[in-house]
Amino acid sequence: MKTLSENKAFGGVQGVYSHSSEACACDMTFGLFLPQEAADGPVPVLWYLSGLTCTHENAMIKAGAQVWAAEQGIALVFPDTSPRGEGVADDEDYDLGQGAGFYVNATEAPWAPHFRMWDYVAEELPALLADSFAIDPDRQAITGHSMGGHGALTLAMGLPGRYRSVSALAPICNPSASDWGAKQLTAYLGADRDAWARHDATLAMRARGFDGPILIDTGTEDQFIDLLRPQALAEAIAERRQQATMRLQPGYDHSYFFVSSFMEDHVAFHAQALWG
């Protein structure tokens, strides 16, 4: 593992690291904020999964999460959204290939050898963090924005017992039924929709739900709301009687100004589960 940068921030350290990833068969970069408390021993960790076109960097500099994580004594990890590099397949569209991993393990060419973001986020990176940093693997929570909200929700439901809480900001809620999803799931996983089910938060909610609290915020003026389909997940949550808070926030759009506006709430929500 290589340290690309470390900056003191909010009493702790905002680091950026790269490492050779086995899951993605390429070098991967991630951001990690460690609060001051990490100097004294392992701290809980909140995963932040980013959306289409993002790298590890966008949320790290724009979401304003560190101030609240420092207040709560929680680490933040910001993974990249896909494998990267010259040997890695890509597409000219912004919503497929590099920057658009969708948190799945691709089985189809040309994506299969590198696009294994599920394994990367679910297995490889958590092990690396627990080995190399003062992170408590027994106290993890997960959140994300847009495609990253999709990732957070599907990972949380797909790995029972792993995360104590899950939240999402403007998540893609029902990718099987959206142009933000059907195209990518077909490309990465093939046309058989059975393989898609665990990568669709609405279908996962119908199938098994989540054993913990859920918080989801979406702006009423989100310019992509028709692609996000919050109504599908809302219906599934209500049908399942799932413990959850879903909020439609008047006037907010899909931008990081929306994300940062509600970051305090989301970090406090996870802190309650992680420290409770």
Add this chain to the structure above:
Amino acid sequence: MKTLSENKAFGGVQGVYSHSSEACACDMTFGLFLPQEAADGPVPVLWYLSGLTCTHENAMIKAGAQVWAAEQGIALVFPDTSPRGEGVADDEDYDLGQGAGFYVNATEAPWAPHFRMWDYVAEELPALLADSFAIDPDRQAITGHSMGGHGALTLAMGLPGRYRSVSALAPICNPSASDWGAKQLTAYLGADRDAWARHDATLAMRARGFDGPILIDTGTEDQFIDLLRPQALAEAIAERRQQATMRLQPGYDHSYFFVSSFMEDHVAFHAQALWG
């Protein structure tokens, strides 16, 4: 004036606007955060002047100021750091020309016709804001980072009565005696050092000081601290018996992670002066 974007943020609106500037003889772009309270009438305003290479956008997305401004009911304005455009002179160095206006009115060729950032920030933009938005011109305060900290301090001392409070993060404190300053002041104002004096915070402090509170933070690990020369301003403040707080923050560097770490303090400091 043209609205480039408006995003709801922290209950208010983060806007980006452009207008034809008379002072700079080109189109200029600025960011403006208006808190919710601006819907009911004029609110106080805190100016944030940015550093070398920055546009109006950097602090707007990375400094994390809006959350605290919203809490305090204060507007934030993020001007650009220089005139821009194809007809505007530039230099291949990052620290001269576009992105490096140094908040002066240039008198020397090729800079003179456009590089009038002092007049832009001191006169033209405040008038435009007071005319077009719910901003109270009688309650202004100013802050900035690096070159913007230099701008904030020199404008505050150069315009007595204008700002109720001034603060700075890692400001260039003594440009006459620094490679971040002597080069640019020579280029923009000529070799006569008398013309530089009001654009050097240390010299302005010696000459007249500021009629209000001052807060200055600099990181002990700031990689540019030799160029900033906080010791010169500290000495001048102490000699003058100027009301001020100067803090050296252990471990922090020159980055926006440093800026955002202390933004809560700076906004609270100005709020006390603006609402007091």
